[in-house]
Structures are given as C-alpha cells and as structure tokens.
Amino acid sequence: MAQPKLHDVARVAGVSPTTVSRVLNNRGYISQQTRDKVYEAMASIHYQPNAIARSLQGAKAHLVGLIFPTVANPFYGELASLIESRLADEGYKVVLCNSQDRPEAEQRYLDMLVSHQVDGIITGAHSDVIANSPYLAAPLVTIDRAEGGRYPNVRCDNLQGAFDATRLLIASGARRIVHFTSTQSANNLRQQGYLRAIEQAQLIPDIIELGFAASAEQHRTRVFTYLDRHREVDAVFASNDSYAAMALQWAEQERICVPDSLQIIGFDGTTTVRGLLPHLATVVQPIEDLAGAAVDRLLHLINASETVTVNGEGSSEVLPITIHRGTTVRSVS
C-alpha cells in the first residue's frame, strides 16, 4: 500500500476519521482508551500525517521563506543557520532561496514563496525588487538593508560601525585611508560613516567601488592594483572582511608591515572569519541578535496579521556593533 492516510488509521483503530484527527491535534475531549487505540493504529501502519493536506485547510503552513544572496557567504550562512534554528524551535520550516544578487531571481522566488503559502519571509537580498514590492501577501522582514524600504528592517549600526572603524584608524595615526566597498550609493551607510569620520578629521576621502557582480578574483585584482599604485595609502577600511583579507594578502606579498606601515580593518566579523583570521581587525555585527530580532519581528507580524492586517510599516531596528581590534590596527596607548 502507498502512504497510509488518516482514513486508514481510522479504519484500523475502528473509529471515525474525525477522532483520529482529534488525537492528532490534541483537540477536544477524547477518552484515554480511544487515544491509545489510535496511537497504536498509527504506529502499526507507520502513519505520517500529510502536512500539505493539513495546511490546505486555510490554516497556517508554518513555512517561512528565506531569501539571501547566497549562503556560501559566511555572513548569510551564519544568519541562515541561526534563523532556521530559531524558527524550527517555534515549529516553522524554512524554504531557502539564494538569489545570487539577481533581481529577476528575487522576483521569481518571491512569487514562488507566496504561491507556497508561506506565513512570512525574511530577506537579506540587496536589490530593490523586494523593498519596492507592492502589496505582498505575506509579512516580510528585511535584514541589513538601507532605510526607506516599505518593510520593517533589522540591521546593525552600519553608520556607527563605519564611523568608529575609520575614527580608530585615524586615532592610530592613519592619514590616507582608502575605503573599499561593493557599490557606492547615496544610502550606503557604511560609506557615510566613513565619510563623516574623514571629514571630521579633514582628510581626503577615497572610495573604491569593487562592484557587486564581479568575481572574487576580479575584486582581488582591483584591490591589489589599487594598492600597488597608491603606496601613499596608510590604512584600509573595507566594507567586508573579504576585501580586508585581500588587502592583508597584498601587504604580505609586498612585505609591507601590518599594522606599522598599513593598517587594515574590515566589516562583518563572522565567526568563520574570526576563527580563520583572528588578527584581522573588524567591525563585528551582532549576527545572533540580528537573527533573533528578525525572527521575533516576523513572528510578531505573523501573529498580528491574524487579527488585524496591520503592516509593520517600514520601522527599523538598529543593533549595536562592536569592534574587534585584532592586530591589524595599531594600538595607541
């Protein structure tokens, strides 16, 4: 026989389907005797309830969609892992989507998720497809995006982090600080934090855009080429640890002493990078808190929308960063 159904359990136990459903959901009153009979029957035919049929009832599917550029990036991998674990504790399953930073993919995933009746969506994707999506059938929470979207956002204090990092370099004697970033844009808060610190110290800003779509090899080449040609640079503030690591590699190759001749600080501070490169100074994002806050926010929206159709209004939650000094920034006593 194929997959046994609730009906089969009922037949074996000698009760009605409703009764089986009741013990399954622990709803209503049922005598201990019937309950036992049913459990026995379920075990004897290896019954597994069909979750699909259950959620068709209009009930919640207990599904949440996760859209990230790619969990191959430790920042998103760690985030995804934490989010999935927390949601699992609350009885939710997670559908994973890696948009690879392709807007069409994001749109496709978005449609797919609502079509699958997800109860909510958490996204850390970068394009604006999602942020500007009109009315979405499921509550959505964004992670680590610039302000202004129409959906609630959870992120670390990018502005402060970048500001602190740059200030730290300046306090440690840097005067010619280059900032490597993925994409320049008006509302890039890390870039803004950098600029603010640079201006305050009356230094010359220098922002190098490495490009989102480019491969890691291209990024490396650009970092190397730039540093080769600008020997006057005495510090690097990178918008992520990967770029910072490249700068570090360049220094090693050129036998330039870090931090004496070149100071370097990155951004993200994932457990992965800190385990591999503990020396690297970096702005540490509170990844665990971000995951927790995003999940809390989403669950709240899901439960709220059961009563009223309130939309969480682009409210955002900004979590504090910390700085890991490592040894790639000079310590000023």
Place this chain on the structure above:
Amino acid sequence: MAQPKLHDVARVAGVSPTTVSRVLNNRGYISQQTRDKVYEAMASIHYQPNAIARSLQGAKAHLVGLIFPTVANPFYGELASLIESRLADEGYKVVLCNSQDRPEAEQRYLDMLVSHQVDGIITGAHSDVIANSPYLAAPLVTIDRAEGGRYPNVRCDNLQGAFDATRLLIASGARRIVHFTSTQSANNLRQQGYLRAIEQAQLIPDIIELGFAASAEQHRTRVFTYLDRHREVDAVFASNDSYAAMALQWAEQERICVPDSLQIIGFDGTTTVRGLLPHLATVVQPIEDLAGAAVDRLLHLINASETVTVNGEGSSEVLPITIHRGTTVRSVS
C-alpha cells in the same frame, strides 16, 4: 478580498474553472482567444496559484529537503547554495534543515520532511540516524559520508586526499606528523589515508581527536595545548581547514616558522577559506561537482521511482580531490 482563487479567475474571464486550470497547466486544447481572456483575468486580479492545493492532488510537491549540520560552516554553506541553485533551475524548492549534529534533530527533520511530501532529500549530516533509517518514503542521497549506509552516497576521495596530503608532508621532509581530526572511527577514511601513508613511511602515527560536540574555542585550546607540549612535531595534517588554521595561529604566536619548522595542510578547500587564507595548503574537495552529482543522483531517483520503486542501493560515487599547496608546505624541487 483575500487571496484570489482559480474560481475567481474563472468568473472574471467568464469561463469554467477547468478551463483556467487548463491554461495554467498548458494542458489540452484551448483556443487562443480563451487563453488570452484567462491570462488577462489572472493579471487583473493578481492571481497566484496555490501551490499547496496543487500538490495535494497527489502530484509532486517539487520540494527537496536539505539536512546539513549547519550552513554556518562554509563547506555546507557552499554546498547548500550550489544545490539550491541547481534544484531551482529544475523547478524544485528547497527546505533547509540545520541539524547541528544532534541526532534527535535529524530524526525530527526527517519526519517533518516526509510529512511535507518532499520528493527527495539530500543530507550531509554526520550521525547514523539517517543512514540507518529503515524504509524512507522519499529518495535520499547522502553527501560526504562513510560507505556502508543503505543510501547512495556522493563524496570526494577522502582516502586518497588524506593519503596524498600526508605523503606530500613526508616528501617535504616531515617525520613527525600529527593528525587532528573530529572523531576517530573505524571508517574514517581521512584517518585511514593518513595511517596508510604513515605506515608506508614507517613513521609513528599520532591522531588527536578534537571532538565533534566541542566548541571552536575548545578545539583551539586543544590544538594549542597539544602543540605546546609536543615541540617535536614537524607537520600537521588537519581533517579540516579550521583546525589547520588553528595550527597556523599557534605557529604565529610561538614565532615558529611555517613551513620551515612546521608544515601544515588542511582539508576541504572551500572558496571561503581559500579566499581568506590562500597560503594554507589544503586538500580541495570538488564542491561544485559534489553538489552537481548529488542533485543529478537525486533527480534520477525521483524520476525512476515514478515508474518502479527501485532504491538506489547504497551505491556511491567518489569524486577526485586536488591539492592546493599554498605556502604552508615546503616545496621540494
């Protein structure tokens, strides 16, 4: 109005629900005129088919479950990302499960997945819960596990990789090679490869078990303590790059020259680690090929089980590794 249904589309288009279903699935004959009318109606009311209801029909849910220890680990993160992308191309969605190496969690996830009518499961989890699961309702493919399970397995050539790595160290002059591993076990192929090379060279084997459950900090402490107390060690073969990185950090701290006084080689060679620590020698797993092979295998099983209920019998596919020499192994000319 809540979510529009197929019925609403039919009403708006002035046709029967059946017809709408037909254009939706592109099945049977329908006049171009009706087709257009229906598409128009769908667009006008923003219709999104309910995937849940569709799969209830007994049809495939086009869902695949992924069970990994945690995608926070770049090896699994990269694998998960590649697998998800490939499956998405084939029209499958992915449910992500991070078992955190807890057997109970694996079992729970397994039940949850079959209950959700997944068409198949890919797992890289380490416990034996899954490998020994009796009859499973969905086809299952395992990644990177020891032989012997009852399910098809896709993995890299662990034995050869470990053997080659150890041989390389020996050829470069190492005589006292310690092997750091997570868990010792009879069918740990990396350990076997190490032992084989050690025996061939008539050296003394030295296997240090760091423990699966322990935290990264505990691992680091153990690595450091061991190396502190065994200064005679002149090479490290680590069963993953994380341990190898720890050895490297110890050497830096002790100002011991790598590779002159201590050679180090790891295992996995993820894009992440190679980007962050390009100097680190490592046995590179063909992650992309692993992902591709696992997906191919699974899709094949899924399609096969539509006709006959063949089980892919614990057949396994072993993919070749490559060695990245970096600069932590001496080059012998």
Place this chain on the structure above:
DNA sequence: ATGAAAGCGCTAACAG
C-alpha cells in the same frame, strides 16, 4: 474546445 462533477487528505462545524 469547454464544462460538470468528483475527489486529493485533512479539519471544522454541528449533532448526538
């Protein structure tokens, strides 16, 4: 080329 009716597996009234 299109429609009516039955049912996928389960849950939710409403009786009794």
Place this chain on the structure above:
DNA sequence: CTGTTAGCGCTTTCAT
C-alpha cells in the same frame, strides 16, 4: 466523548 457532513483550492475523468 464521538461520528456525520462539508469543504479548503485545485486537477481530472468524463461528457458534450
């Protein structure tokens, strides 16, 4: 405490 009757949103025979 338990069973009967509908129906979730969609697909699918079988007619027409």
